[in-house]
Amino acid sequence: KKSEGIYAVVNFTASPETAAELDRVLNLNESVMRTKIIRPEDQKVNK
Template identity: 55%
Template sequence: MANTTLSYETVAIFNTKNGDEAVAALVEKFKTLISENGTIDSEADWGKRKLAYPIQDETEGYYYVVNFTAAPEFPAELDRVYKITDGVLRSLIVANEQ
């Protein structure tokens, strides 16, 4: 069976209360994780933005967006890592239509 890769987009919102260094470390962690398991097509740091509603009593978050291609099994692992990582307020992974 051929190696199948699909196109995905993920958005993560990181907690800013621990400072810019902690946010940069989280961005680097997820960038490395994605590039080790797939190919990053594009990425965008949307920066610090006001949240529409408080999440865990935070009113501000740092947005990071990545478009990548990976095996169909990887998004589940990425989601698991998002959920167990301190400093991640919210995350979303969607498959892009081909």
């Protein structure tokens, strides 16, 4: 189990499909241990 790491907070604008693809690609990278993509509650989804 890893006890140390580098954390990053990134704010970006993307469609739900693009955010899902970003999450998928990050999880394929062996250097990335965990991801979490969240949408702020005050944001609306534009389709």
